[in-house]
Amino acid sequence: NLFISTNMTIVKKLKLKGFKSFASPTELDFGNGFNCIIGANGSGKSNVNDSIIFVLGELSAKSIRAEKSSNLIFNGGKVGSPMKEAEVSIFFDNEKREFPIDSDEVKLSRFVRQNGQSIYKLNDEKRTRQQVLELIKAAKIDPSGHNIISQGDIISLAEMKPDERRKIIEEVSGISVFEEKKEKTLQELGKVDSKLNDANIILKEREVHLRELKKDRDQALKFKEIEESLKNNKATLLN
């Protein structure tokens, strides 16, 4: 039930330590192309999926199938002892610099303590959740999008109302992006229209003003003409 396609970014490796059923440090090396995790029921396949959602900053424990964040930490199972902290690290290939970071590999880590507090690290240096989210966004990874399909998602997709299902299919196929762009462009067009309208009103006002000026000018010219002829007539009279 694990299917990830992170646009252009490639997940190279996943490291789990104390996360859910993974008590001892566990590394999953992914090969190029399609990867598949196979295991018996309850062996931890969905927990791997959960770990990816977790490391990408998910706030709701329920979305990672846990009552509260501290339940993400290995609870000791049947024989072991509970651990104090859970760690998930995801290693991305960054040779093509999808992340705005000057290193060939990007290691993103999240730790959670028994008190529910989370710590984030980028290439082993502490970062805020916000910084991590911005970085993920820059690499065009959308954890809330539909590239991560959890157990049960397919069933709910099948049971959904047709219009709800259509929305998801539009989102997955990328149509909704164009719908948004179209919406934005139409808004811009509306703004331009109203600006054009304003400009037209001003233009009309100027035209009226210009006509008045022309009237004044014509009158002044006529006055000058009459004044001139008056002067000439007076001169003729004197002679």
Ligand code: ATP
């Ligand atoms: P299925 O094939 O049935 O979907 P799965 O391989 O997806 O199974 P998961 O749901 O990933 O299995 O794993 C479930 C196991 O993880 C359960 O045995 C559960 O006890 C264990 N588990 C969950 N949380 C913890 C925890 N905090 N500490 C220890 N074990 C845990």
Ligand code: MG
């Ligand atoms: Mg499962």
